[in-house]
Amino acid sequence: MSVLIFMKQPANEKKGKAASKGKRNLNKERTKEKILAAALELFREHGLEGTTTKQISRKAGIAEGTLFNYFKTKEDLALFFFQKETNDLIRWYGQSARLHDAPLPEKLFAIIHRQLEYIAPYEEFIGAVFFRSLQPRSKLSPLSLESQELRLKYLRFVSDILAQAEEKKEIPPIGELGAYAVGLFYMGIVTHWLHDPSEGKQKTLALLDRSLNLATNVLKKGGWDW
Amino acid sequence: MSVLIFMKQPANEKKGKAASKGKRNLNKERTKEKILAAALELFREHGLEGTTTKQISRKAGIAEGTLFNYFKTKEDLALFFFQKETNDLIRWYGQSARLHDAPLPEKLFAIIHRQLEYIAPYEEFIGAVFFRSLQPRSKLSPLSLESQELRLKYLRFVSDILAQAEEKKEIPPIGELGAYAVGLFYMGIVTHWLHDPSEGKQKTLALLDRSLNLATNVLKKGGWDW
DNA sequence: GCCTATTTATGAGCGTACTCATTTTTATGA
């Protein structure tokens, strides 16, 4: 019973009228979704600064003040984009059976490429928000926790993939640093991507391919027993 | 004569009253300095969000509107911090003769350590601004150019140091990628630094030392002839 | 169904970053 308090979406009891408290929760859930959908569409179209909270609430069909009952700030709202993105990425990888036996560089290329494709329609928005999502924010913000969780989730995801490569002797055992390195590498790639004026961001993709192979190669040759 | 238009501070003609147009330019220069000084002190004390443009202009002894004749936005104003920092770093390195013959990891450690010391009093401010300083901003902003210049200046500085290490066979020839890697590495270090709760940021310094030696080691062993 | 407590929605109001028409200061040429 007490376990329930750890569940994000309390299970509805089937008894009582209209599932009891369920109606309220359902509405809340729906409103939140409406806000997120409206915001993302506007962000995609006009970027972060180009979108006003008035526009968002108008498009979501709620009062201006209501928006702030759901998201503490406009920035917090923007950061939910990355929760969706990460969850989507992990789900997608889980379903890409073909990838699971591929060599490490190929795997990482596919994963990062997928992330770039996901953010592609939101370029301006990403430029404004991506790096903020990585910085620590005021301790009181609930998003401080949430973004921390998100980072850990991503790191665990990468760690698992690297651990598998270690087992297969594709790379020497590099431990926890590996996942941080990949995260950092991704930051670098996104920076390059943002500055990249080439058609279809081809230059970034080339850099991605080149540097992944390079890094794996160096690791293989150099070993890690220093 | 026509060369003058390329000079940032037109040379004063000694004739005419009060050096002619000089008085105006001098005042402008002074006002800009006053604003910068006031802003940095307030940023250090209250962070970026905690400082209002009203406070800045009040402390600088000017009207609110005047501030925006000198800096397009509060953020642009904040970014001038990094110009000062980079210039200071390069000047400092030039004067540190002792370092010029040190091994590469030691050199890089000293440089990055110096950067961390420079930003230390501004932690909150840095958290809010550092990564924005790396992102491309709207093409129309004059700071777009200035921040681009600043990045190139830093990259050239690092490139020179790496080229020297290549000559001494400390590392294999890694070309232009090296400087990017160092820049990226610095981003990672700053991220760690911002999250680091340890006394005097010792953990970050340890990480810095460890990873620099590691990277150099791997490079030496692995070579680059793939 | 009805009363009460709790949750959710509302929009006028606040302080902010920033703009712009106007005023003040400075440079120039006669």
Add this chain to the structure above:
DNA sequence: TCATAAAAATGAGTACGCTCATAAATAGGC
């Protein structure tokens, strides 16, 4: 020295993100 043009300073005004007192909606007990 004065008249005129150019540059710089000014601060009331604007749109924004966000708050908060109040109103509406919902849940639970009788």
